[in-house]
Amino acid sequence: xxxxxxxxxxxxxxxxxxxxxxxxxxxxxxxxxxxxxxxxxxxxxxxxxxxxxxxxxxxxxxxxxxxxxxxxxxxxxxxxxxxxxxxxxxxxxxxxxxxxxxxxxxxxxxxxxxxxxxxxxxxxxxxxxxxxxxxxxxxxxxxxxxxxxxxxxxxxxxxxxxxxxxxxxxxxxxxxxxxxxxxxxxxxxxxxxxxxxxxxxxxxxxxxxxxxxxxxxxxxxxxxxxxxxxxxxxxxxxxxxxxxxxxxxxxxxxxxxxxxxxxxxxxxxxxxxxxxxxxxxxxxxxxxxxxxxxxxxxxxxxxxxxxxxxxxxxxxxxxxxxxxxxxxxxxxxxxxxxxxxxxxxxxxxxxxxxxxxxxxxxxxxxxxxxxxxxxxxxxxxxxxxxxxxxxxxxxxxxxxxxxxxxxxxxxxxxxxxxxxxxxxxxxxxxxxxxxxxxxxxxxxxxxxxxxxxxxxxxxxxxxxxxxxxxxxxxxxxxxxxxxx
Amino acid sequence: xxxxxxxxxxxxxxxxxxxxxxxxxxxxxxxxxxxxxxxxxxxxxxxxxxxxxxxxxxxxxxxxxxxxxxxxxxxxxxxxxxxxxxxxxxxxxxxxxxxxxxxxxxxxxxxxxxxxxxxxxxxxxxxxxxxxxxxxxxxxxxxxxxxxxxxxxxxxxxxxxxxxxxxxxxxxxxxxxxxxxxxxxxxxxxxxxxxxxxxxxxxxxxxxxxxxxxxxxxxxxxxxxxxxxxxxxxxxxxxxxxxxxxxxxxxxxxxxxxxxxxxxxxxxxxxxxxxxxxxxxxxxxxxxxxxxxxxxxxxxxxxxxxxxxxxxxxxxxxxxxxxxxxxxxxxxxxxx
Numbered sequence: 001x002x003x004x005x006x007x008x009x010x011x012x013x014x015x016x017x018x019x020x021x022x023x024x025x026x027x028x029x030x031x032x033x034x035x036x037x038x039x040x041x042x043x044x045x046x047x048x049x050x051x052x053x054x055x056x057x058x059x060x061x062x063x064x065x066x067x068x069x070x071x072x073x074x075x076x077x078x079x080x081x082x083x084x085x086x087x088x089x090x091x092x093x094x095x096x097x098x099x100x101x102x103x104x105x106x107x108x109x110x111x112x113x114x115x116x117x118x119x120x121x122x123x124x125x126x127x128x129x130x131x132x133x134x135x136x137x138x139x140x141x142x143x144x145x146x147x148x149x150x151x152x153x154x155x156x157x158x159x160x161x162x163x164x165x166x167x168x169x170x171x172x173x174x175x176x177x178x179x180x181x182x183x184x185x186x187x188x189x190x191x192x193x194x195x196x197x198x199x200x201x202x203x204x205x206x207x208x209x210x211x212x213x214x215x216x217x218x219x220x221x222x223x224x225x226x227x228x229x230x231x232x233x234x235x236x237x238x239x240x241x242x243x244x245x246x247x248x249x250x251x252x253x254x255x256x257x258x259x260x261x262x263x264x265x266x267x268x269x270x271x272x273x274x275x276x277x278x279x280x281x282x283x284x285x286x287x288x289x290x291x292x293x294x295x296x297x298x299x300x301x302x303x304x305x306x307x308x309x310x311x312x313x314x315x316x317x318x319x320x321x322x323x324x325x326x327x328x329x330x331x332x333x334x335x336x337x338x339x340x341x342x343x344x345x346x347x348x349x350x351x352x353x354x355x356x357x358x359x360x361x362x363x364x365x366x367x368x369x370x371x372x373x374x375x376x377x378x379x380x381x382x383x384x385x386x387x388x389x390x391x392x393x394x395x396x397x398x399x400x401x402x403x404x405x406x407x408x409x410x411x412x413x414x415x416x417x418x419x420x421x422x423x424x425x426x427x428x429x430x431x432x433x434x435x436x437x438x439x440x441x442x443x444x445x446x447x448x449x450x451x452x453x454x455x456x457x458x459x460x461x462x463x464x465x466x467x468x469x470x471x472x473x474x475x476x477x478x479x480x481x482x483x484x
Numbered sequence: 485x486x487x488x489x490x491x492x493x494x495x496x497x498x499x500x501x502x503x504x505x506x507x508x509x510x511x512x513x514x515x516x517x518x519x520x521x522x523x524x525x526x527x528x529x530x531x532x533x534x535x536x537x538x539x540x541x542x543x544x545x546x547x548x549x550x551x552x553x554x555x556x557x558x559x560x561x562x563x564x565x566x567x568x569x570x571x572x573x574x575x576x577x578x579x580x581x582x583x584x585x586x587x588x589x590x591x592x593x594x595x596x597x598x599x600x601x602x603x604x605x606x607x608x609x610x611x612x613x614x615x616x617x618x619x620x621x622x623x624x625x626x627x628x629x630x631x632x633x634x635x636x637x638x639x640x641x642x643x644x645x646x647x648x649x650x651x652x653x654x655x656x657x658x659x660x661x662x663x664x665x666x667x668x669x670x671x672x673x674x675x676x677x678x679x680x681x682x683x684x685x686x687x688x689x690x691x692x693x694x695x696x697x698x699x700x701x702x703x704x705x706x707x708x709x710x711x712x713x714x715x716x717x718x719x720x721x722x723x724x725x726x727x728x729x730x731x732x733x734x735x736x737x738x739x740x741x742x743x744x745x746x747x748x749x750x751x752x753x754x755x756x757x758x759x760x761x762x763x764x765x766x767x768x769x770x771x772x773x774x775x776x777x778x779x780x781x782x783x784x785x786x787x788x789x790x791x792x793x794x795x796x797x798x799x800x801x802x803x804x805x806x807x808x809x810x811x812x813x814x815x816x817x818x819x820x
Contacts, residue, residue, distance in 0.1 A: 027515060029541040029544070030539055030540075030541040030542065031515075031517035031526060031539075031541040031542055031545040032517050032541070034526060034529070035516025035517040035519075035526075038525065040501065045499065048525065048528075049528075051532045051533060060515070062514050062515075088501065088504065089501075089516055090501045090504075106514060106515070106516070111514075128514075130504070136748035139749075153502050153503065153504060153505040153506075154501030154502065155501075335502070336560055339500065339502050339559065340495075340499065341561065343499070343500070345499045
């Protein structure tokens with residue numbers, strides 16, 4: 001059922017929620033409801049920009065304990081009310097938008113950290129803690145989560161778990177799913193479960209991985225134990241310019257195949273090298289593609305790895321060495337891209353088409369996406385960089401940008417144009433061995449491609465969803481699952 | 485409208501999340517509305533739907549902002565969401581839409597007693613109510629000589645922060661008159677310091693005297709013993725509004741203080757919303773939450789010696805926590 005404010009059932013349900021949380025933790029005022037109606041997804045931002053009404057929840061619940069989350073879900077099941085978990089609200093895929101109204105569970109009050117285990121190098125916390133706050137706690141003890149995405153200041157740990165987020169040091173330390181030891185989850189029907197205490201075992205299938213990336217559709221992740229790391233003695237970067245994108249990609253792939261352990265690699269395509277890097281870093285670069293990488297850890301091991309990496313870059317691929325300063329500039333400015341006015345913003349229309357593929361496929365994916373955007377939408381710019389690298393491939397962070405004059409004023413026409421870019425680009429990615437997303441998640445934006453991506457495996461996902469959430473209360477209409 | 489001076493701030497802050505971890509109020513209410521992004525976004529909404537401008541919930545949100553200035557200080561381009569919030573309040577007041585609970589506080593400020601001046605000298609010490617209540621004023625009396633005391637009135641900063649700008653200017657003129665003939669004005673209250681350094685200029689007024697926070701004026705004080713291990717709580721006004729005003733730390737370290745980092749970082753506000761100046765009058769329960777948030781971040785709440793340059797912060801932490809907090813003036817006076 002969808003509750004309406006003028007229905008007496010609204011007050012009945014509000015009373016039950018208030019009984020669980022107390023009045024001050026059941027938000028119904030206009031400011032709070034608005035605050036939970038727009039995330040970082042371009043469509044709701046544009047909708048609000050054009051003066052349109054954004055979909056709001058009926059109630060915003062701020063639980064402080066797992067037991068309270070369980071009680072909220074039981075109430076929601078009783079009345080079949082949609083529930084959307086909300087972390088920092090900084091997702092770019094519309095995953096936390098309450099498109100059917102109902103209850104938003106804002107997790108930020110669940111921000112306790114239970115301390116650092118210095119013997120096992122882990123930290124246990126509630127998932128509503130803002131990632132930066134957790135990182136500060138670890139830093140004070142001499143450690144780091146090494147999960148350092150640009151959204152560290154605004155996103156919660158639970159948000160990263162929900163959509164499989166990634167930080168800038170992922171190449172060495174992994175994505176968030178590589179950092180998790182175990183989870184506590186409240187299932188849609190209100191049962192509290194814990195996954196196994198360690199991530200490596202032969203004790204059956206891995207429930208931890210089932211919930212990572214489930215985007216609030218399979219339950220609410222309430223606690224996590226994460227791996228942490230000592231702060232490294234040294235962290236050093238070095239940057240190169242290669243004659244073209246292909247050569248730079250080959251050099252980066254070779255660095256990964258060498259099984260050296262860079263903490264980060266980032267490669268900008270020629271378009272982004274010329275514009276974005278120059279603008280932000282104030283560096284006058286020659287033609288070509290910019291690649292930066294780094295190592296961290298013990299000083300002598302960093303030096304040794306850097307020596308071998310330089311051989312690859314300089315002797316085999318003839319990169320122009322910008323030195324450590326060129327690399328350090330990237331590290332120092334790694335978040336600057338995301339502050340205004342550097343970040344794209346409305347009235348521009350823009351999107352991040354991140355995908356991931358093997359080294360054998362990644363250039364095909366890049367050129368296929370670029371072609372469909374350039375051919376189908378000549379009024380748009382297409383830029384890309386490659387920012388998370390694995391032993392077998394890397395992630396493409398492609399973006400399209402329409403300047404203001406190319407974006408229809410009518411919000412429906414603007415949304416239609418926007419969606420058609422995604423249709424073309426994502427299908428090109430899938431057709432060439434890519435996936436629909438690498439680290440921003442699926443949400444509302446990409447749900448319609450899930451069947452294309454998963455094919456005959458999609459009913460397996462749908463079966464799991466139905467088993468865990470028989471009343472379909474958890475984040476309906478997201479991740480390709482059915483709506484209400 | 486006053487908010488028209490902040491269109492760029494609205495444009496950029498409403499799309500930006502990069503400072504949400506620094507929202508002191510947001511970190512205790514846990515609501516999205518209590519963040520610079522959503523405040524800017526709501527004001528944007530009110531520019532295209534004017535009926536929202538005086539929405540009761542928007543007003544309440546705008547009047548409980550901590551105004552710490554941490555967002556502006558840590559922003560790469562220092563967009564002034566604090567200025568936007570103050571401009572909105574001023575527009576609201578000018579439109580006659582200020583809520584009753586704010587009008588009540590404003591009326592009390594407007595009816596403040598006149599300033600009185602006692603003592604002699606070219607140096608004036610402003611003994612405002614917060615400085616007196618915190619003990620900072622009495623301690624200053626033990627540390628300094630040859631000053632006149634200016635006390636009893638309201639300088640206009642409070643009304644300015646609430647959005648009553650015309651009325652604030654009237655009070656400011658009276659305050660400046662009470663300071664006539666003075667060469668140096670010394671204040672403990674960080675909000676009054678900011679008022680004299682920055683706000684009166686925005687009002688089109690001028691003070692022909694040097695303005696110092698007590699920590700600058702007392703730079704020559706030498707304590708009888710080293711101050712030892714201390715935690716210094718940064719002031720919003722001194723750090724975030726006045727370019728990392730260096731004198732409090734300098735005074736403490738010159739007297740043998742070993743300043744230990746408080747909490748987990750040097751970006752957040754640990755001031756109980758000092759920048760909001762009057763939150764203890766507007767929503768005291770929020771100040772209590774802010775105080776508890778700070779208390780929870782102390783290394784050893786029972787033992788740590790914590791010092792602040794802000795009488796306001798000293799009062800709130802004393803009221804709501806068990807922390808051992810002193811103003812700089814108190815600490816120095818005890819160590820003479």
